[in-house]
Amino acid sequence: MDFQSYKTVSANAQTIKKEWLLIDATDLVLGRLASRVAFVLRGKHKVDFTPNVDCGDNVIIINAEKIRLTGKKMTDKVYVRYTGHPGGQRFTTPKELLQHKPTAVVEEAIKGMLPKNRLGAQLFRNLYVYAGSEYPQQAQKPKIVKLNEI
Numbered sequence: 001m002d003f004q005s006y007k008t009v010s011a012n013a014q015t016i017k018k019e020w021l022l023i024d025a026t027d028l029v030l031g032r033l034a035s036r037v038a039f040v041l042r043g044k045h046k047v048d049f050t051p052n053v054d055c056g057d058n059v060i061i062i063n064a065e066k067i068r069l070t071g072k073k074m075t076d077k078v079y080v081r082y083t084g085h086p087g088g089q090r091f092t093t094p095k096e097l098l099q100h101k102p103t104a105v106v107e108e109a110i111k112g113m114l115p116k117n118r119l120g121a122q123l124f125r126n127l128y129v130y131a132g133s134e135y136p137q138q139a140q141k142p143k144i145v146k147l148n149e150i
Contacts, residue, residue: 011050016043018126019057020142022135026066028147030073030109036150037061038113041123045150054119060128060135060142065102069094079108102131 021040025033043049043056069077074095081090094105106129114120128137 009048011043011048011053011055013053015048016046016053016055020060020137020140021057022060022062022142022144023147024063024133024144025061025106026063027068030067030069030105033061033067033147034106034109034113036147037110037127040150041110041114041126052119054122054126056123056126058126058128058140058142060130060137061106062130062133062135064106064129065098065131067098067106103129 023033023037037059039045040059041056043054046055049055075093077094079092079094079097081092082088083090097104107127110127111120111124114123128135
């Protein structure tokens with residue numbers, strides 16, 4: 001019996017192959033987009049997925065301001081942040097946040113679906129979100145993917 005075939009192979013920084021993916025967020029539901037992108041950033045779609053290694057792909061999201069939220073979430077959902085001072089709790093809705101920083105709604109949704117540790121912070125650096133259809137990573141030749149193809 002060949003015991004070599006039963007060894008578990010763990011991916012490392014030298015063995016993983018990262019790709020560049022481009023996703024157009026126009027009229028996509030925020031939660032569905034965020035969960036699929038977090039899945040790809042983590043690398044769970046790959047055969048050689050290793051939980052403690054950054055083996056995911058680089059993802060570029062364009063047209064982030066054209067994202068869609070279902071129901072009354074655009075006005076009823078609340079993002080809470082704290083300034084660090086007494087009485088410094090600040091509240092904002094996705095509608096207000098889209099006006100001030102159009103990419104923040106998508107970034108917050110995806111960041112909340114990644115691990116809350118150093119690996120999660122490293123994975124989040126592989127995400128590039130742009131409000132318009134222009135992006136500076138043209139030289140990487142990203143592969144255009146649909147949300148349901150992931």
